[in-house]
Amino acid sequence: MTDGGESDIVATRALAVGKPYEEMTESFANGRLNHIFLIKKLTSAEMSWSLYYDNGIQGIASQDKDNGYAASVADYIDAAGALETGKLLIPSDIDNPALSFYTYNITDEDQQADANLIEISVAEAGSNEFTTIYSRSVNEICQGQPGWGKALASLTAYKGKTVVVRIAAVVKAFKYTAIDNLKIENMTGHDLSIISISAPENVMIGNGYTVDVNVVNEGANPAEQYSVELYADNELVDIKECSDLPVATTEVVSFARTMHQLAEQPVSYHAVVVYANDAVSDNNSSKNVIVYPRQSVLPAVTDLTAKRTADGAVLSWNEPDISQGVYETVTEDVEAGEAWAHSLDGWTFVDGDDFAVGGFQNISIPGITIGETKASFFVFNGTETGNNTFRAHSGDQYLASMFRSDDGTVDDWAISPMLSGNAQTISFYVCSYSSQYPEKIEVLASSTGKQTTDFAVVREATTVGGNWELVKVSLPAGTRYFAIRSVATGSFMLMLDDITFEKSYPADHLMIMGYNIWRNGEKINTEPIGKCSFTDAEAPDGKVTYVVTTVYNSGESSGSNAAILDMSSLDRISANISVYTDGRNIVINGARGKLVRVNTVDGLTLHSATAGDIASIPVASGVYLVTVDRQTTKVFVR
Incomplete structure (x- = not known):
């Protein structure tokens, strides 16, 4: 404002005033x-x-x-x-x-x-x-x-x-x-921390899996050399050497693990990041993640026996009964599938509409070209997109069916593996990616084959919401396959996960390929044994536990009953002479023509004679001293 008048209003630059924030x-x-x-x-x-x-x-x-x-x-x-x-x-x-x-x-x-x-x-x-x-x-x-x-x-x-x-x-x-x-x-000068550890909740025995550890550099300086240690049940099982982690970056360190074929108890994992310059130790260890073993339903040996002989431990058993086949309740969580694959072990996918599919504006789907690729269901990995809207109901993966590029009616089929044939209730989780463009599904059942013409509708087409929801469908006795069919018009993407049903292994599909032998938890054969007996000529001293697993064309069984031998009395006095117990007998093998004495520990002689090819001396339970040619060993008889 001047003597000449007042100017137009002009805004000044905004200026922060008042008491400053002391935190943000x-x-x-x-x-x-x-x-x-x-x-x-x-x-x-x-x-x-x-x-x-x-x-x-x-x-x-x-x-x-x-x-x-x-x-x-x-x-x-x-x-x-x-x-x-x-x-x-x-x-x-x-x-x-x-x-x-x-x-x-x-x-x-x-x-x-x-x-x-x-x-x-x-x-x-x-x-x-x-x-x-x-x-x-x-x-x-x-x-x-x-x-x-x-x-x-x-x-x-x-x-x-x-x-x-x-x-x-x-x-x-x-x-x-x-x-x-x-x-x-x-920002601490040097600070590496573990922000998460992840592993599948359940793993079939004998199968491999991955434990992922996320390490982040929260320090003010790059980390040049560090390592990540993985512990299973508090025992160090693996170490990964790492390098060059810039400030504010995250590295996923992956450990390959296998669920032991004989596992019965869960495995508890935790990880520790080791960095020489680390100034903060409170964040170096992860929480525990627990992985549970899932047992095989394939018939297992139930009558394993073990006997000591001069040749070693002799194992014998009978072939499992597979005449009735087997079945089990399984949940298909899609985690074992290959990301972005258009197939999944045991499942059949049918593209009934035979039309090119659509896609997303800012995210590409490997293997799919929008408007060109024809597809039915495929394995979608929700974490590889880095987008939370694609998250699975559980784990990382699920089955997905895309909309047609012309917004026509989808006709995509996900047909199950063979069912038990029992009356059962199947369940699964389903979700529409976009509630604005909802999906629609129907459920069908077949008592014969897997051709789409073999199926009849057991649940009429219904609209799917924008959040994961549980669907349950009752199937009558005699049902061999079910199908989940995507039938929406002008939709976006159907998401399908955690499908639970009773799966069949029919007798005419089962074939025994052989047996694996486990001594004290370690497999000792390289190829499956083709008969129902085995001699372990290298049985170690001490208590030995044997278990047999049955190898099928469709997998491997859980462990048999355990057969336990106490080999602690075995002592090869010379290269060709062995002393061991067989029940309440002390057996000396390979001492022909030599003087054999058996004494109690207090000096009482129970046996003194020249041995034949094999000497078997009955005794009561106790501790004995056996002497062959002036060489003495202690024998325990139980």
């Missing part, structure tokens, strides 16, 4: 803010920041699973905009203060990298001079992996100062740049 933890939970932020447009092109619920942007759910995140949105390349905090007092009593948050790496069907830039700048309160302290592409922050990745910028230079922090997004590839779980934290 903002997770945007449920699409709401706990702190004040300023939205700053940095270019002439329009750009805005908004709060979103899970899947508010298709395919993006919150990093910390609290139903909220923030994201910038712009339609033009090089458009830039920022979130500015209010005044922040950077603590002076921590060594390495840092700003951290997560950003989401979007990919499209062409696997284009998310080149959008994220820049972090800092200005002291009251100043408009921002200094850029961090600039990386989203793809770099996320190490080329789709999904959420952690950005971490040191604020050590501003310890004890009051500042304003600006988080800017610059469009280079995609219109959205999402962030979540923002906070000021203390």
Whole structure:
């Protein structure tokens, strides 16, 4: 205002005022803010920041699973905009203060990298001079992996100062740049931690599986050399040597394991990261994860016997009865399937509509070209996408059926393995990927074969909701196969997981291929034994436990009954002479023509004679001294 009049209104630059925040933890939970932020447009092109619920942007759910995140949105390349905090007092009593948050790496069907830039700048309160302290592409922050990745910028230079922090997004590839779980934290100079350990809950005996350990560098410096130790029931079982873990990056260290064929008890795993420079030890060990063995229902030997002879331990048994076949209740969780495969062991998939399928805007599906590939059900790995909206009901994988590219009616069949034939209730979990474009399924049953014309409807077509839901269907006696059929029109993607049913191993499909011999828990044959007897000529001294497993064309049985021998009395006095017990008899083999004496420990002689090829001396339970040619051994008779 002057003597000449009053000017038009002009807005000043926004300036943070008031008492500074002494902490900053903002997770945007449920699409709401706990702190004040300023939205700053940095270019002439329009750009805005908004709060979103899970899947508010298709395919993006919150990093910390609290139903909220923030994201910038712009339609033009090089458009830039920022979130500015209010005044922040950077603590002076921590060594390495840092700003951290997560950003989401979007990919499209062409696997284009998310080149959008994220820049972090800092200005002291009251100043408009921002200094850029961090600039990386989203793809770099996320190490080329789709999904959420952690950005971490040191604020050590501003310890004890009051500042304003600006988080800017610059469009280079995609219109959205999402962030979540923002906070000021203390970066220790050197700090590796284990953030998770995972393994399947149940594993069939004899099968392999993987224990995955997630290690993150939460320190201010890169970690050059470190190792991860894996413990099973508190016993060290494997070590992986690792190197070069940059700041704020995560490494998945995988351990291959096998469920022992004779396992009956669960295995408890935990992991420890070992890093010489680590300044924080509290986060070096993982929690325990427990893996339960699943027993085979294939018929097992039940009458194993073991006997000591001069030639060693002689085992014998009878062939298991397979005349009636067997059946078991199983849950197909799809975890054993190959990710993205269009087949699954035992299952039959039929593409009844014979039409090309559709796909997703920002996520490609390996093996599927939108509008070209014809497909039925296939194995979908929900974790490889890095997108929580694709998560399985359990584990990582499930069966999926895509919509037709012309939005016509889908006709995809998932036909089960052979059933027991008993009346039973099957169950499964099903979900529509998008509740806006719901799926529809029907369930059918066949008492004969697996051709689609063999099936009759047992559950009429019903609409599927947008959350995992349990479906149960009763099947009549005599049912040999069931089918889950996708029949929606103008839908998106059907998700199917954890299918439980009673599976059959009919007698005419079972064939015994041989037997494996286990001594004290270790298999001692290299190829299956083709007969129902075995001699272990290398039985060690002491108590020995034998178990036999039956090898079939469709798998291997659980262990037989245990046969236990006490070989502690066996002592080869010379290269060709052996002394052992057989029940209440002391047996000397190979001492022909030699003087054999058997004494009690108090000196009483029970036997003294020249031996034949085999000498068998009956005695009572006790401890005896056996002398052959002036060489003496102690024998225990039970």
